Amino acid sequence: GAVVSQHPSWVICKSGTSVKIECRSLDFQATTMFWYRQFPKQSLMLMATSNEGSKATYEQGVEKDKFLINHASLTLSTLTVTSAHPEDSSFYICSARESFWGPGDQPQHFGDGTRLSIL
Amino acid sequence: DQQVKQNSPSLSVQEGRISILNCDYTNSMFDYFLWYKKYPAEGPTFLISISSIKDKNEDGRFTVFLNKSAKHLSLHIVPSQPGDSAVYFCAASASISGNTPLVFGKGTRLSVIA
Secondary structure (H helix, E strand, O other): OOOEEEEEEEEEEEEOEEEEEEEOOOOOOOOOEEEEEOOOOOOEEEEEEEEEOOOEEEOOOOOOEEEEEEEEEOOOEEEEOOOOOOOEEEEEEEEEEEEOOOOOOOOOOOOEEEEEEEE | OOOEOOOOOEEEEEEOEEEEEEEEEOOOOOOOEEEEEOOOOOOOOOEEEEOOOEEEEEEEOOEEEEEOOOOEEEEEEEOOOOOOOEEEEEEEEOOOOOOOOOOEEEOOEEEEEO
């Protein structure tokens, strides 16, 4: 089945540094990738929709200058948390969408997530 | 405004019994629904889906029921096993194609007690 690889799985870094998270679709081309954030005991909150070759579409309340998204190829999207602070600590999950899917399929394949801890 | 609601944050069931997880939605444009299972520090794992043209879909121990008029769906797990203990998310999509993202509920933590 389709696999999405997310790296790194866990990051601990000092406040003020920038952190890059990679999301790769391993066996399919993903024209669209999504980035989610999950707080403890909360739902998956969509942060942005990333389309290959164009600018990401951010959800209301998500700072685009804070969370830089690049989707330079059909198999790779990156999320960079710039000048990270403790309040950015969270679990970030990416998902990739296959170009064609139908009933019985799942429209999005998820990575295993990245736990970001800012000290 | 939450478009997908899972009103029970947690559920405990004895091993071998049926687990019923509920989900309600408000957006009548949703036409495809999915259930995901999630362990801590892992991404969601797809379980089962249902299109709005059906009212039931079954896959092994998992069955999803859809009541469009009530805007309600449920996931039945029978028999429940300890390995089923996880957080279950209900998700909905307004389009079977295109770039429409999934909308998730807040999840229900299922504990299956041996």
